[in-house]
Amino acid sequence: MSRARAWTIERGAVAYPAALEELPDPPPVIHGVGDRRALADLEHEATVTIVGSRRATAYGLRMAEELGRDLAYAGVTVVSGLAYGIDAAAHRGAIAGGGPTVAVLGGGPDVVYPPSHRGLHRQVLACGAAISEHPPGTETTKWSFPARNRIMAALAKMTIIVEAAEPSGSLITAQRATELHRDVGAVPGQVGMRVAGGPHALIRDGAALIRGAQDVLDEMLGIGRVSVSHSGPRLEAALLSVLESVERGADTPDAVATAAEIDPHEAAVALGRLELLGYVAVNGAGAYSRTSLSAPGV
Amino acid sequence: MRVTVPSPAPSVASVLASVQTFEILGVEAHEVSVEVDVGRGLPCFSLVGLPDAAVRESRERVRAALLNSGFDFPQERITASLAPADLRKAGPGLDLAIAAALLAASGQLSPEALDGVALSGELALDGGIRPVAGALAMAERARRAGARALVVANPNSAEAALSGATVIGVTRLEELRALGTDDEPAAAQPLHISTNGAGPSLLDLADLRGQPALRRALEVAAAGGHSLLMIGPPGAGKSMAARRLPSLLPPLTPPEAIEVVRVAGACGQPLRTASVGVRPFRAPHHTISAAGLVGGGNPPRAGEATLAHRGVLFLDELPEYRRDAIEALRQPLEDGRVLIARARHAIELPCNFQLVAAANPCPCGHGEESPSCRCPTLSIRRYQTKLTGALADRIDLSLHVKQPEAAALRGPPGERSATVRERVLEARDRQHCRLGGRCNAEMSSRETREHCRLDAEAQALLDSGQGQFGLSGRGYERVLRVARTLADLAGRDRIEADELSAAVAMRRRAPV
Numbered sequence: 104m105s106r107a108r109a110w111t112i113e114r115g116a117v118a119y120p121a122a123l124e125e126l127p128d129p130p131p132v133i134h135g136v137g138d139r140r141a142l143a144d145l146e147h148e149a150t151v152t153i154v155g156s157r158r159a160t161a162y163g164l165r166m167a168e169e170l171g172r173d174l175a176y177a178g179v180t181v182v183s184g185l186a187y188g189i190d191a192a193a194h195r196g197a198i199a200g201g202g203p204t205v206a207v208l209g210g211g212p213d214v215v216y217p218p219s220h221r222g223l224h225r226q227v228l229a230c231g232a233a234i235s236e237h238p239p240g241t242e243t244t245k246w247s248f249p250a251r252n253r254i255m256a257a258l259a260k261m262t263i264i265v266e267a268a269e270p271s272g273s274l275i276t277a278q279r280a281t282e283l284h285r286d287v288g289a290v291p292g293q294v295g296m297r298v299a300g301g302p303h304a305l306i307r308d309g310a311a312l313i314r315g316a317q318d319v320l321d322e323m324l325g326i327g328r329v330s331v332s333h334s335g336p337r338l339e340a341a342l343l344s345v346l347e348s349v350e351r352g353a354d355t356p357d358a359v360a361t362a363a364e365i366d367p368h369e370a371a372v373a374l375g376r377l378e379l380l381g382y383v384a385v386n387g388a389g390a391y392s393r394t395s396l397s398a399p400g401v
Numbered sequence: 402m403r404v405t406v407p408s409p410a411p412s413v414a415s416v417l418a419s420v421q422t423f424e425i426l427g428v429e430a431h432e433v434s435v436e437v438d439v440g441r442g443l444p445c446f447s448l449v450g451l452p453d454a455a456v457r458e459s460r461e462r463v464r465a466a467l468l469n470s471g472f473d474f475p476q477e478r479i480t481a482s483l484a485p486a487d488l489r490k491a492g493p494g495l496d497l498a499i500a501a502a503l504l505a506a507s508g509q510l511s512p513e514a515l516d517g518v519a520l521s522g523e524l525a526l527d528g529g530i531r532p533v534a535g536a537l538a539m540a541e542r543a544r545r546a547g548a549r550a551l552v553v554a555n556p557n558s559a560e561a562a563l564s565g566a567t568v569i570g571v572t573r574l575e576e577l578r579a580l581g582t583d584d585e586p587a588a589a590q591p592l593h594i595s596t597n598g599a600g601p602s603l604l605d606l607a608d609l610r611g612q613p614a615l616r617r618a619l620e621v622a623a624a625g626g627h628s629l630l631m632i633g634p635p636g637a638g639k640s641m642a643a644r645r646l647p648s649l650l651p652p653l654t655p656p657e658a659i660e661v662v663r664v665a666g667a668c669g670q671p672l673r674t675a676s677v678g679v680r681p682f683r684a685p686h687h688t689i690s691a692a693g694l695v696g697g698g699n700p701p702r703a704g705e706a707t708l709a710h711r712g713v714l715f716l717d718e719l720p721e722y723r724r725d726a727i728e729a730l731r732q733p734l735e736d737g738r739v740l741i742a743r744a745r746h747a748i749e750l751p752c753n754f755q756l757v758a759a760a761n762p763c764p765c766g767h768g769e770e771s772p773s774c775r776c777p778t779l780s781i782r783r784y785q786t787k788l789t790g791a792l793a794d795r796i797d798l799s800l801h802v803k804q805p806e807a808a809a810l811r812g813p814p815g816e817r818s819a820t821v822r823e824r825v826l827e828a829r830d831r832q833h834c835r836l837g838g839r840c841n842a843e844m845s846s847r848e849t850r851e852h853c854r855l856d857a858e859a860q861a862l863l864d865s866g867q868g869q870f871g872l873s874g875r876g877y878e879r880v881l882r883v884a885r886t887l888a889d890l891a892g893r894d895r896i897e898a899d900e901l902s903a904a905v906a907m908r909r910r911a912p913v
Contacts, residue, residue, distance in 0.1 A: 186763075191760075293768045306533020306646075353805060356614045367617065368903070371614060371617070371902075371907070372899045372902045373902070374902075375903050375907075377864065378902075378905055378906065379901075379902060379905055380864050380865060385910055389910070390801070
């Protein structure tokens with residue numbers, strides 16, 4: 104449990120987020136720890152909820168982290184649930200982008216679930232807040248999550264699903280957002296992957312297709328109002344061909360060597376260099392993949 | 402040895418003799434002197450000085466051995482004392498010394514025969530002498546203590562002679578009669594140390610087909626003495642690769658080879674004469690306890706880490722090891738030795754090994770992202786925390802291995818160990834000149850700063866990326882040390898951008 108001082112915002116108070124009033128059953132009191140202003144000054148129009156699978160792929164985690172980072176950098180508040188996987192990645196990204204970020208918890212705002220996210224919880228408090236409709240100290244229960252999801256959906260103008268299997272809690276959040284007439288966005292994945300099923304179903308049903316923070320900002324604020332795109336340094340032809348082979352699915356030095364028809368040692372060198380420059384990233388299973396950093400044209 | 406007749410009352414016909422022997426504690430031999438007093442009284446044979454059960458039973462062996470080799474067993478009151486009295490004596494290695502002291506005290510061996518001689522051996526009931534553990538450590542100790550010769554069982558003699566001490570091998574108790582006379586057996590010849598380090602039993606890297614990245618990682622690990630972690634599904638060749646690492650390592654120097662024999666001998670490992678000079682390779686099963694891995698128990702014994710001294714310690718299925726066992730490896734990895742302290746004594750064990758570990762990507766082995774993986778999220782996390790824990794900080798090279806494609810398996814064999822080893826030796830030579838006989842993995846922070854200079858392009862490349870990586874100070878130094886090894890392999894003085902990039906690609910990454 105965190106030592107941070109808890110605060111409350113009651114329904115009817117000026118600081119109570121107006122967006123929550125649109126819920127059929129608005130929480131009577133919001134308990135929070137961390138920076139009270141993160142909630143009191145929350146602008147519904149500039150708030151995004153990012154949720155997704157607890158068991159995400161490296162691609163999903165990277166997308167969530169980049170979204171969190173770029174959106175926070177553009178001044179958007181990132182709301183999520185502090186769970187394993189996508190939630191944690193979105194918070195981390197938002198913290199890296201300078202926050203603010205709000206974690207909506209199932210138990211008391213100081214009861215960290217999963218417990219191993221204590222460190223992340225502390226970081227969230229440093230640049231935002233953790234909130235809940237339950238008083239501090241309340242244990243997390245299995246049935247408190249769906250109720251928590253409705254608060255996440257209500258707070259944000261747009262709810263983005265990064266990866267989610269069907270059926271799942273993330274899809275419930277998306278459904279709640281639709282019921283509240285909020286925007287829903289989904290990050291596409293690879294066809295056939297279980298965790299891509301949820302987002303693909305959402306996109307088919309009319310959710311916005313999200314490829315990066317720019318798509319979110321365009322959707323929320325209108326096309327071209329705010330720009331966050333950035334590109335990396337120029338690459339030599341050899342590195343470009345390695346980058347292309349990564350884009351085509353070669354994910355280890357040996358596979359890249361075969362695909363780009365170069366020496367395996369050179370492939371390792373090239374991948375290391377591309378990683379240093381930020382064009383590729385490696386997941387915990389050692390697979391290389393492309394980041395969203397775009398290469399300048401040749 | 403001394404034989405003294407206590408002076409005050411000649412009527413008390415008690416005769417005293419004392420003989421040097423040794424007791425092994427950890428990997429060191431400690432001096433023990435055996436004093437035997439034969440005097441009047443009811444015939445009995447008592448043994449004092451903290452003997453354990455095996456030592457207490459030595460009375461029966463000594464009695465039978467004496468009688469069966471044509472000596473008399475005195476029908477008098479015999480007291481044998483093992484000094485120092487506060488050191489626990491274990492094992493049967495004291496038999497020979499007790500028998501010798503008893504023979505001297507009862508006037509059956511001349512005092513000159515045992516003068517300046519230390520003895521160690523186990524007795525058989527028929528008077529034969531059996532080998533004991535730790536003969537080389539005892540011989541080194543005997544030499545330092547200024548003994549004229551060490552008498553051991555014949556099978557121990559070649560090992561003990563590596564110490565440079567005069568070692569006399571005997572097979573039967575009655576041969577003690579020849580000591581100090583013209584019939585004394587010649588000093589034993591020391592074992593031959595293979596100087597190229599390539600024992601006949603070493604596996605060859607040519608067996609590993611395909612897998613260029615894995616081969617390269619082994620070469621770099623061998624060249625810089627770097628610790629290596631391989632993560633990949635079963636059947637990817639992780640164990641196969643690890644078992645071939647000793648064939649790439651430089652040979653042991655003669656003093657190192659002697660040290661390895663001494664440690665293995667003191668730990669009771671059977672001596673394989675064919676492999677003296679070959680680096681040890683130890684692969685303990687993952688059910689091993691912390692004490693089994695780094696040493697422990699009471700009295701403390703050396704563990705696998707010590708047996709892997711100057712060689713390779715291979716931990717297959719790293720996350721399956723007990724947490725306390727993995728944690729216990731921290732100090733040895735940092736310091737190259739481990740201190741085991743017990744109430745009675747503290748021993749220091751050498752364990753300067755190269756760590757090679759292998760792990761599956763998740764408990765089922767398929768990998769979290771594979772469609773056939775059905776591991777629960779929590780068990781994957783628990784599995785991976787073991788990989789991120791204390792040990793991960795001390796791993797230089799990390800590599801993800803995939804199952805090789807069928808085409809590669811059918812293809813021609815890869816480079817042979819001998820070819821790769823030549824490059825490794827050249828790279829080691831460069832390091833030895835720079836670091837005074839040590840390798841890159843052993844560089845301190847200060848040495849890393851001094852020797853791992855980046856050229857301008859490499860520095861610019863690193864500056865462009867470090868922010869996004871979150872390389873910790875330690876992680877950064879590890880990357881630099883690996884880059885240094887890569888530069889040594891390429892024969893360069895400075896680290897260029899290519900080496901830096903390759904080192905970044907091989908670095909240890911935290912799983913998500």
